[in-house]
Amino acid sequence: MNEIIREIEREYLRDDIPDIRVGDTVKLYVKVIEDEKERVQPFEGVVIRRRGGGTRETFTVRKLSQGIAIERVFPIHSPRLVKIEILKRAKVRRAKLYYLRDKIGKKAKLKELR
Amino acid sequence: MALGLIGEKVGMTQIFSDNGEVIPVTVIKAGPCTVVDIKTSDRDSYTALKLGYGFIKEKKVKKPQAAYFKKQGVEPKRILKEFRVENITDYKVGDELKVDIFSPGEKIKITGLSKGRGFQGVVKRHGFGGGPKTHGSQNHRKPGSIGQSSDPSRVFKGLKMAGHMGNETVTVRNLEVIKIDEGRGVVLVRGAVPGPNGGIVYLYKLQEGRNK
Numbered sequence: 001m002n003e004i005i006r007e008i009e010r011e012y013l014r015d016d017i018p019d020i021r022v023g024d025t026v027k028l029y030v031k032v033i034e035d036e037k038e039r040v041q042p043f044e045g046v047v048i049r050r051r052g053g054g055t056r057e058t059f060t061v062r063k064l065s066q067g068i069a070i071e072r073v074f075p076i077h078s079p080r081l082v083k084i085e086i087l088k089r090a091k092v093r094r095a096k097l098y099y100l101r102d103k104i105g106k107k108a109k110l111k112e113l114r
Numbered sequence: 115m116a117l118g119l120i121g122e123k124v125g126m127t128q129i130f131s132d133n134g135e136v137i138p139v140t141v142i143k144a145g146p147c148t149v150v151d152i153k154t155s156d157r158d159s160y161t162a163l164k165l166g167y168g169f170i171k172e173k174k175v176k177k178p179q180a181a182y183f184k185k186q187g188v189e190p191k192r193i194l195k196e197f198r199v200e201n202i203t204d205y206k207v208g209d210e211l212k213v214d215i216f217s218p219g220e221k222i223k224i225t226g227l228s229k230g231r232g233f234q235g236v237v238k239r240h241g242f243g244g245g246p247k248t249h250g251s252q253n254h255r256k257p258g259s260i261g262q263s264s265d266p267s268r269v270f271k272g273l274k275m276a277g278h279m280g281n282e283t284v285t286v287r288n289l290e291v292i293k294i295d296e297g298r299g300v301v302l303v304r305g306a307v308p309g310p311n312g313g314i315v316y317l318y319k320l321q322e323g324r325n326k
Contacts, residue, residue, distance in 0.1 A: 002311070004298060005127050005141055012129050033133060055128055080134035 023092035166191025226309035230281030
């Protein structure tokens with residue numbers, strides 16, 4: 001990666017991000033902009049992927065909502081993430097938890113790390 | 115043509131706007147460009163600024179070039195390019211142009227040499243659909259019919275066929291300037307710019323009422 005690009009990206013990087021790991025159950029407070037109004041919407045789920053570097057780094061959160069799975073991808077340095085709470089940390093043996101997509105119910109549960 | 119700068123494409127990244135949107139940007143290291151020569155209507159019957167960009171080792175400058183730079187009284191430059199400018203009286207030989215000639219929000223035009231792709235088939239070069247992949251098809255990436263029969267008995271000129279792709283001068287207009295970094299001499303432009311990273315690009319200001 002070019003040095004100039006890294007320097008430009010540095011201005012946009014946040015230093016207040018908690019240590020998000022794959023397998024964590026997180027609660028995100030996402031700023032939603034609807035026309036003029038701004039509000040904060042929570043989104044809670046399991047981090048199944050973290051990828052990229054610099055300003056392009058993203059993570060994917062998966063949750064079940066009324067039986068339907070929702071996956072949302074967030075740029076980790078996005079100013080729209082007002083707050084990030086880590087609720088649980090699980091023991092995982094994979095960098096990407098894509099296998100959760102094929103599991104349902106109890107099988108989709110991760111072992112908590114203490 | 116209008117006032118502009120010579121620069122180098124650094125690469126692409128993305129930044130966040132004030133309201134948190136992701137903006138894809140190309141980073142271009144532009145300028146400083148030295149005015150090497152000024153074309154006047156008296157002497158050359160058109161007006162332009164000849165700008166030079168980039169460092170070149172002394173021993174790499176060809177002798178006639180070196181003499182020319184010496185005559186103009188400027189350091190030798192790697193790239194020379196003329197920019198058609200009307201009010202040449204504002205400039206004199208030896209002046210330096212920097213990225214501050216552009217401003218955020220401005221639309222500009224960028225010319226570069228696109229990446230060479232070699233001899234390419236019709237699917238990649240012209241976006242043809244190609245034939246079926248399976249079911250006994252023997253027509254996978256062929257161009258299909260290239261014309262009629264005994265009348266006209268020839269293939270029309272300009273028909274899209276396989277051939278050399280890329281490595282040609284490409285201009286993209288109406289690229290939005292997102293940010294200027296005067297300290298580093300860098301321009302951030304929304305979207306993609308022709309050419310490889312490290313390739314030379316020419317940035318032009320858009321003329322009023324043209325280039326729409």
